[in-house]
Amino acid sequence: MEAERQFEIIKTNTVEIISEEELLKKLKRQRPLRVKLGIDPSAPEIHLGISVQLRKLRQFQELGHIAVLVVGDFTGMIGDPSGQSKTRPKLTREQIKKNMAKYKEQIFKILDPKRTEFSYNSKWLGALTIYDFIDIASKHTVARILERDDFSIRLKEGIPVYMHEIMYPLFQAYDSVAIKADIELGGTDQKFNLLVGREMMRELQMEPQVIMTLPILEGTDGVRKMSKSFGNYIGITESPKEMFGKIMSIPDELIIKYFELTTDIFPHKIEEFRSGLQEGILNPRDVKFELAKTLVRMYHSAQVAEESAREFEKIYSKKELPTDLKEFKIGLEEINIVDLLMKTGLMPSRAEAKRKIKEGAIDIDGNPVKDINYVVKLNKPVVLRAGKHKFLKIIS
């Protein structure tokens, strides 16, 4: 495909490309470009936030380019200073191997394995001598590194910044040198690191990588970046039910952003949703419903997506019971409600169970239980509900 056309495709949904001219120049050579993305081996679960970047990679692959995934098994020991990540626990070789096996299983739901390369940065970073290290460090100033947003913020607020952390951008940059990256992708929060890669390559007389930043996807709380450590993520291998529900819980304002960044829906269709929502013609609930169906279809199947949708309506709109009601055998003829909640594990403590009973969150066969001394008779199976999402069929 001609370079200009490729460029247009690649540019969609990006925040910034530095520089566009250089990218076009690279594309015009009509040879496969090496597109780098760093991945963190300590978080083997791929979620929609990461999928934004992986999907962009996929796009490159479809245009004939190569995805080069740099597994940060070395830099993982440091932990990217962005976010308030504490010093990460050192991973053993086995853990990394295990995590990566899990990672690969998921990643090829998005990427094309034939055009994907994996390399572990311990291979070259671990081989650096202290002399090499000093040589690299001597080309970068503290002031320049401290310009980085999160460093300067931490410094200003008196939050510690450790020496190994300020080395992080240099190591990541060196990865680009080692794999001879043409382009590096990252979230907008990665801009600084990506730029350091460019500089380092130039220092070493290499053609600098082009950097491309992509939007950060907010998690289910609608505020913070989707991340495993915030617990606001939607994993691409989650069960259809879970996935559907989590998507329905994102704030309405994020619906369009999710469509754009995480789905394969055509732009004109998304435009339709956008204007429909703006003008109040479409109910946000219905559009979000479409979003949930789309994502479940992408990561499971069309059929499962339909089923999840029906199930969701059944439980939350019609307030009926789920189809796959789990059973719990208690081995007793009757039991106090609090004990029951504890035995089934639906409540973490007796105090919590009592609280929830008083709040009216517990019901048996559709009848709210408000008395903490209520005794449940089990001469026939009953359905215990705790809150909106927890159901169990109790049998004696």
Next chain:
RNA sequence: GGGCAGGUACCCAAGUGGACAACGGGGGCAGACUGUAAAUCUGCUGGCGCAAGCCUUCGGAGGUUCGAAUCCUUCCCUGCCCA
């Protein structure tokens, strides 16, 4: 090495001898409402107990006191200034 300021629950943060299981915010959970597990409003958010109350918790360890998150000693950790 010296001086100063700090370390509080999942996170941020108030509290500086009793009224503190500890203000407030975030997050979480629940209820109401809603064609949404959205938004909004309300409640709850250490454990055991029907309750009175008891137990555990304020960086660690000791101590003073009838009584400590709050005072003292010591240790560990962080920031700032000086060297």
